[in-house]
Amino acid sequence: MKRIGIDVGGTNTDAVLIDGETILSSIKVPTTQDVMSGVKAALAHVSGFVGPSDRAIDAVMIGTTHFTNAVVERARLERVAAIRIALPTGGSLPPMCDWPDDLRAAVDPMIFMVHGGHEYDGSPLVPMIPDEIREAAMKIRDAGITSVAISATFSPLTTECEVVAAEIVRSVIPNAKITLSHTLGRIGLLERENVALLNAALQSLGKTTVQAFSDALREADVTAPFYLTQNDGTVALADVAASNPVHSFASGPTNSMRGAAFLTGLTDAMVIDVGGTTSDIGCLVGGFPREANNIVHIGGVRTLFRMPDLLPIALGGGTIVDPETGKIGPRSVGYRILTEARVFGGKTLTTSDIAVAAGLIDMGDRDRVKDLDPAFVQASLERLGTMVADSFDRMKTSADDVSLIAVGGGAFLIPERITGASEVLRVENAGVANALGAAMAQVSGEVDRVFSGLSRDEALAKAETEAQDAAVASGASRQSLKTLEVEDIPIAYLPGGARRVRVRVIGDIAFV
Amino acid sequence: MLQEFAEENIEPLATGAWILGTGGGGNPYISTLNLRRLYAEGRRVQLMDPMALEDDDMVAVVSKMGAPLVGQERLGDPAHLARAVEVMEDYIGKPFRAIMSVEIGGSNALSSFLAAAMLGRPVVNADAMGRAYPEAQMTSFAIGNLPMFPLSLVDVRDNEVIVTRAASWKWMERISRKVCTEVGSTAATCKAPRTGREVKDWGIHYTVTKAVELGRTVIEARARHDDPVKAVLDHEGGKQLFLGKVIDVARETTGGFLRGSTLIEGIDADKGSRMELGFQNEWAVAFRDGQPVAMTPDLICLLDTISGSAIGTESVRYGQRVTVVALPAPELLTSPAGIAAVGPKAFGYDIDFTSVFS
Numbered sequence: 001m002k003r004i005g006i007d008v009g010g011t012n013t014d015a016v017l018i019d020g021e022t023i024l025s026s027i028k029v030p031t032t033q034d035v036m037s038g039v040k041a042a043l044a045h046v047s048g049f050v051g052p053s054d055r056a057i058d059a060v061m062i063g064t065t066h067f068t069n070a071v072v073e074r075a076r077l078e079r080v081a082a083i084r085i086a087l088p089t090g091g092s093l094p095p096m097c098d099w100p101d102d103l104r105a106a107v108d109p110m111i112f113m114v115h116g117g118h119e120y121d122g123s124p125l126v127p128m129i130p131d132e133i134r135e136a137a138m139k140i141r142d143a144g145i146t147s148v149a150i151s152a153t154f155s156p157l158t159t160e161c162e163v164v165a166a167e168i169v170r171s172v173i174p175n176a177k178i179t180l181s182h183t184l185g186r187i188g189l190l191e192r193e194n195v196a197l198l199n200a201a202l203q204s205l206g207k208t209t210v211q212a213f214s215d216a217l218r219e220a221d222v223t224a225p226f227y228l229t230q231n232d233g234t235v236a237l238a239d240v241a242a243s244n245p246v247h248s249f250a251s252g253p254t255n256s257m258r259g260a261a262f263l264t265g266l267t268d269a270m271v272i273d274v275g276g277t278t279s280d281i282g283c284l285v286g287g288f289p290r291e292a293n294n295i296v297h298i299g300g301v302r303t304l305f306r307m308p309d310l311l312p313i314a315l316g317g318g319t320i321v322d323p324e325t326g327k328i329g330p331r332s333v334g335y336r337i338l339t340e341a342r343v344f345g346g347k348t349l350t351t352s353d354i355a356v357a358a359g360l361i362d363m364g365d366r367d368r369v370k371d372l373d374p375a376f377v378q379a380s381l382e383r384l385g386t387m388v389a390d391s392f393d394r395m396k397t398s399a400d401d402v403s404l405i406a407v408g409g410g411a412f413l414i415p416e417r418i419t420g421a422s423e424v425l426r427v428e429n430a431g432v433a434n435a436l437g438a439a440m441a442q443v444s445g446e447v448d449r450v451f452s453g454l455s456r457d458e459a460l461a462k463a464e465t466e467a468q469d470a471a472v473a474s475g476a477s478r479q480s481l482k483t484l485e486v487e488d489i490p491i492a493y494l495p496g497g498a499r500r501v502r503v504r505v506i507g508d509i510a511f512v
Numbered sequence: 513m514l515q516e517f518a519e520e521n522i523e524p525l526a527t528g529a530w531i532l533g534t535g536g537g538g539n540p541y542i543s544t545l546n547l548r549r550l551y552a553e554g555r556r557v558q559l560m561d562p563m564a565l566e567d568d569d570m571v572a573v574v575s576k577m578g579a580p581l582v583g584q585e586r587l588g589d590p591a592h593l594a595r596a597v598e599v600m601e602d603y604i605g606k607p608f609r610a611i612m613s614v615e616i617g618g619s620n621a622l623s624s625f626l627a628a629a630m631l632g633r634p635v636v637n638a639d640a641m642g643r644a645y646p647e648a649q650m651t652s653f654a655i656g657n658l659p660m661f662p663l664s665l666v667d668v669r670d671n672e673v674i675v676t677r678a679a680s681w682k683w684m685e686r687i688s689r690k691v692c693t694e695v696g697s698t699a700a701t702c703k704a705p706r707t708g709r710e711v712k713d714w715g716i717h718y719t720v721t722k723a724v725e726l727g728r729t730v731i732e733a734r735a736r737h738d739d740p741v742k743a744v745l746d747h748e749g750g751k752q753l754f755l756g757k758v759i760d761v762a763r764e765t766t767g768g769f770l771r772g773s774t775l776i777e778g779i780d781a782d783k784g785s786r787m788e789l790g791f792q793n794e795w796a797v798a799f800r801d802g803q804p805v806a807m808t809p810d811l812i813c814l815l816d817t818i819s820g821s822a823i824g825t826e827s828v829r830y831g832q833r834v835t836v837v838a839l840p841a842p843e844l845l846t847s848p849a850g851i852a853a854v855g856p857k858a859f860g861y862d863i864d865f866t867s868v869f870s
Contacts (some may be wrong), residue, residue: 076665086586086587088589088590088668088669089587089588089589089668090587091589091591092546092588092589092590092591093542093545093546093549093587093589097545097549098545119580119696120579120581120585120696120697125586125669126669153585154585187581187584187585188584188585188810189584189585189586189587190542190584190587195854283831290831294827294829336531392834394778394818394833395831396757396831458587488763489763489826490525490763490770500581
C-alpha cells in the first residue's frame, strides 16, 4: 500500500512516499509564505516516484501547524458565539472569562448563558428552556455570526442538552457551524468550553486549509483520499478534521514521535525532537505518544483534551552559547542560524558551532571554529548532555534505563551517552521523521466519561465498546482495533460507585 | 484591626492554600477566578485580626461542600455562598460581624473571601483546620467540643436547608452530607455560627496570612529560578521527607471518600528507597520502605519538584517528579483531643501518632 506523508512545519515542509514499510522517496523543502507552493513542490517531487499507475497512491496524510499558529498569532480567527447551558450554575464565570484579552478581542464573542444542563448522574440540573436558545440563536444570526460553540454541564456524560440546542440553533441559522463541547473535551466545564470555542474560531480556517490541500493534491494528480494527522498520532479524514481543527494542534511533535517509532521499530521509548530553538521530549507507549492528563495551555487558554505529554527544553541547533561562561541558552538565533552561526559566517557562537568543532557533524566552514579551546568544547558538550539528561529523567516513568531516540534537524546535538538511557539511537531519515509519522498514522476512538451504577468490569467493558464504535465512525476497520489505554479513577463523594473511565482504541484505516 | 486584602495577594493565597490542602480541598482555580472578577467589579475584602473580635460578635463559618469533580462542572457562584450566610442570619436573627473559612487548605480558603466580597463583611484571619480535612468533626471547633448546629445549606435551585440540631459532630456530618449528595454533591454551606470568644479560643489563627506568605514564597522563588521546594521548607520550618518519581497510584472510593495510595520511587539521595503515601482525600500517612515516617495531623504535602506547586490526590499521576515534605501542624491538632479527632486512627490507620518534628 502506497502512502504519502506530508508535514508542514514552521520552517520546512517534509514529504515522504512509502510503500508498505519501504521509503520510496523523501524530500524537505522550505515552507513558503503561502504554504501551498511548498506543499505542491514537495508533492510533485514524491509523486514522481509512484511508478506504474496500477500501484497508485492509496492515501495522503498531512500534518500541519496552521491551526496552532493561528491561535498563537491571534490571526485568521473568526467571530464566534458561545451558548452555555448551565444556569443557575456558573453565572459568575461566563464563557471566555479566563482568556487573554487579545485573543478574546480577536474572536470578538457573543456570549449567552441559558438554563439547563445535567448532573453527574444524568438527571437534569434544571429543565432547558428552548425559547432561551432560540432567542440567542436569533441574536447570533442577526449579528452575522455563523460559528457557534455550545457547552452544558456534565455534557460528556449526558449529551442531550448540547444536541437539542444544536438542532434549535440550526433551525434558526441553517448554515451554522456548530461545535459541541462534549465531542472535544473532558470533565471540566471551563476547559472543555475553551476547547470548543477555540475550535469554533478556527472553522473557516479549517475549511479553507483543507480546500487548499485538496487543490494542491488535484494539481499533482493525486486522487487518493486525504487525512489530517491528529494530536494523538492518528488521522481523521480531511473533511472530518476540518470541523475539528483543535485535534490537529500538536500534530507536529506527535508525528515526529510516531516517525521515530517507525524508523527504529521501537514502540516503547523516549523521543527527543531537536529543532532550531527548542526540543521536545516525549514518551512513546505502544508506539503512540503518552497523553497529557492535565491542563495544557494553548495560546494562553486553559484546555484539557487529547494532547501528547511533551516537555519542551530551550535547546536547539541555534541555541546561543556564551563564549565566556559557556552557558547554553535559553536564547537562540532561531531561523537566522544560516547567517548568524559562526560556521555559516556569522558572529554568534551556537550549539551547532560546538557540534562542528567537536566533529559531531560536518556543516558550514569548519575552519571558522578551529580557534575554540577543545576543553571549552568538551565542557559545553557535557553541559548540553546534562540538560538533556535532566529533562529526559523528568519524563521517564520507569526506573529502568530506556532507549532515547533523537530525531529532528538538530539530532546531532544529542550525546552518545545520556544518564538513564540504555542507548541513544539516531536514525537515517531522522530529518523527515515527521512526514513518516504522518504517513504511518492509524485511526483511533476514545471515551472519557463517568460511569455510575455499574461494576468496575462492566464500566470498563462499556467504555471499550463505545471507544470501538467511535473509532469505526472515524474510519477504522473494526477487525484491526486494539485497545491502547485503559484508565479508571473512582470519584470521591459520589455515590453509586461512580468512576471516570478513559479508554482509547486504535486501528488501521478501513479502505473501501 | 481591619486591613484591606490586596488584589495581588489573591494568587499567593490560592497557591499557598493549595499546598496547605495537603492533597485535598480541591484546586482553588475556579474560586480564584471568581474572586478576581469580584475585585475587577471594584469589590474589596477587609481582613480582620481574630483578636479584634468582641466576645459576643457572631462569625459565619462558610464552606463549599461536595465532590471537587462536581465543582469543575457546576462552577461555584459567590452568590450562593453569600446566600448561605444570609439564610443563617435570618435563622439565628443576629447579623454576622465577620466571615471565616472552615479550612485554609484548598479552594475553601477563598470561600470566605467570596462571601465577604458579596456581603461587604470582613474575613477573619483564621480557619478551623489550619489545613484541609474531609469531615465536619475534624475541625478545631469540634476538638473544642463547641456546638455543631445549626447549619445552613444552599443549592443553586432555590433549595435551602437548615439542620437545626444534630446529636454530635459526626451526626451533623452524616446529615449534611446526605443533603449535599441529594442536590448533586455540591452545595454552599454556613456551619454552626461562632461567637468572637469561640473564634479567639478555638480558631486556628492567622492562617490566611500564613497561606499568602507561603504562596508568595513559592511564586517569588520560581521567578528567581530558585528551588521553590526549598523555599517552602525554609519558610515553614518544614522537613523534606522524600525526593522521587510517582510510579503507581491506586484509588478507590469507599464511604464517599477517595482513598488509596501513591507509590514514589526515590531518586538522588533517596535512590533505592520507596515512599508510599496513603490518602483519604488528603495525604494521611507517609511510609518509607514500609515504616510510617510522617502522619496526620502533621501536614504531608506532595509538591512538584520543579515548580513547587501542590499536587492533589485526585491529580497525582504516574511519572510526576515529586518532593514529599512535612510541615508542622497547628498545636491544637497535636493535643490529645486533636489526635483523637484527626490523628492516624481517625483515618483507619492503627498507628500511634508521632510527629516528624518531635
